[in-house]
Amino acid sequence: MQVIDVMIVEDFPLIRDALSHALDADDRLRVRASVPDGRALLDELVNGSPDIVVMDLHMPGLDGPALIERVHRLHPETKIVVFSASERPGPVLAALRAGASGYLVKRQRIEQVVEGIVAASEGGSVLAPQVAACTVAHSVDQMPGVMLDPMSLRILGYVARGDTDEQIAAELFVSTRTVQNHLARIRSIAGVKRRTELARWAWDNQLV
Numbered sequence: 001m002q003v004i005d006v007m008i009v010e011d012f013p014l015i016r017d018a019l020s021h022a023l024d025a026d027d028r029l030r031v032r033a034s035v036p037d038g039r040a041l042l043d044e045l046v047n048g049s050p051d052i053v054v055m056d057l058h059m060p061g062l063d064g065p066a067l068i069e070r071v072h073r074l075h076p077e078t079k080i081v082v083f084s085a086s087e088r089p090g091p092v093l094a095a096l097r098a099g100a101s102g103y104l105v106k107r108q109r110i111e112q113v114v115e116g117i118v119a120a121s122e123g124g125s126v127l128a129p130q131v132a133a134c135t136v137a138h139s140v141d142q143m144p145g146v147m148l149d150p151m152s153l154r155i156l157g158y159v160a161r162g163d164t165d166e167q168i169a170a171e172l173f174v175s176t177r178t179v180q181n182h183l184a185r186i187r188s189i190a191g192v193k194r195r196t197e198l199a200r201w202a203w204d205n206q207l208v
Contacts, residue, residue: 004121008034009055038062049075057084065098072099099150102126160199
């Protein structure tokens with residue numbers, strides 16, 4: 001079994017050390033680096049991409065959705081899981097829209113955190129039970145984009161910018177067919193057919 005390579009980003013030393021110890025104790029995981037902020041993470045990523053980044057959402061300097069988007073752009077193959085004390089729908093949705101594969105909270109049991117990280121590394125979308133219900137309820141009235149996976153949200157952003165399917169595929173290192181399949185699902189959720197209508201829907205729902 002291939003060991004999952006992990007980087008941790010957490011500004012509070014006690015939490016950073018405890019999380020690092022817990023993940024290293026699991027045979028499926030290996031902590032490559034444990035750093036205090038987003039700038040330090042970007043410095044570490046110069047040495048290569050891990051399988052997954054586990055990061056706090058609120059840290060000094062570069063953090064939150066901006067950091068998630070930066071890592072996604074530079075290392076699209078790396079999954080990102082947020083590990084935060086915040087359980088409000090707004091930050092959760094912002095992280096998912098930015099490209100996070102999951103959102104775990106600090107009051108979860110460490111066993112749940114470990115399993116969530118493993119699931120995310122295997123391509124799953126992970127949402128802590130403490131935030132799942134309120135996030136979905138909030139999204140029904142205000143942010144229909146939560147029904148979209150991170151890749152679909154990124155594709156929607158490029159559509160709103162005016163990019164073609166071929167340009168989006170090149171940007172995301174996927175096939176044109178993959179982009180078109182995501183767009184078909186987005187159109188079904190949005191209830192529109194034309195590309196201009198889809199861009200308008202994205203702007204109206206604050207998804208881009």
